[in-house]
Amino acid sequence: MAKNHNPNLAKIHRNYSIEEVANLYQVHKNTVLAWIKNHGLKTIDNLKPILILGSELRLFHQNKRTKNKRKCLPYEIYCLKCRKPQIPAENMADYIPMTDTTGRLNCLCPQCENLINKYFSLSNIQLITSKLTIAFPEGKKTHNLEGQPPPKQ
Numbered sequence: 055m056a057k058n059h060n061p062n063l064a065k066i067h068r069n070y071s072i073e074e075v076a077n078l079y080q081v082h083k084n085t086v087l088a089w090i091k092n093h094g095l096k097t098i099d100n101l102k103p104i105l106i107l108g109s110e111l112r113l114f115h116q117n118k119r120t121k122n123k124r125k126c127l128p129y130e131i132y133c134l135k136c137r138k139p140q141i142p143a144e145n146m147a148d149y150i151p152m153t154d155t156t157g158r159l160n161c162l163c164p165q166c167e168n169l170i171n172k173y174f175s176l177s178n179i180q181l182i183t184s185k186l187t188i189a190f191p192e193g194k195k196t197h198n199l200e201g202q203p204p205p206k207q
C-alpha cells in the first residue's frame with residue numbers, strides 16, 4: 055500500500071477500465087477496486103463496466119503522494135527526528151527575526167524534545183498567535199502586529 059505510483063502514468067484525456075488501470079500501475083484488479091471503494095478514487099457515474107477518467111487517476115495518485123508528505127500547518131514545525139509536522143511543545147515558540155519581515159520560529163518537539171525550527175514570515179504571525187504563544191526578542195514586541203501584542207510569558 056505504501057508504494058508510490060507515478061501520477062503522470064495516466065493520460066488525462068483517456069478513460070480507463072479496471073483492467074487497464076491494473077496494467078498501467080502493475081497492481082492487481084482488487085487493488086484498483088480497493089482504491090475505488092476505500093480510498094476515494096472516482097469513477098465515471100453510472101457506467102458499467104466501470105470506467106475511470108485519466109485525470110481522476112492522476113489526481114488520486116497526486117493526493118496520495120501529498121498525503122504521505124503532509125505539509126506543515128502554519129503553527130506546525132517539521133521535526134526531522136520524528137519525520138512529521140509537530141505542534142511546538144507547550145504551544146510555545148520563539149520568533150527570531152532575520153530581516154524586518156522574516157525570521158525563524160524556534161521551539162522544542164513535544165515528542166522527542168529536539169530543537170526544531172522553520173522560516174516564518176512575520177506577516178503570517180496572526181495565523182499562529184491563536185494557537186501558539188510566541189516569544190519575541192526585546193524591542194520587537196509590537197512590530198507589525200496591528201494592535202495585537204503577543205501574549206507575555
Ligand SMILES: [Zn+2]
Nearest residue numbers: 133136163166
Ligand atoms: Zn521530534
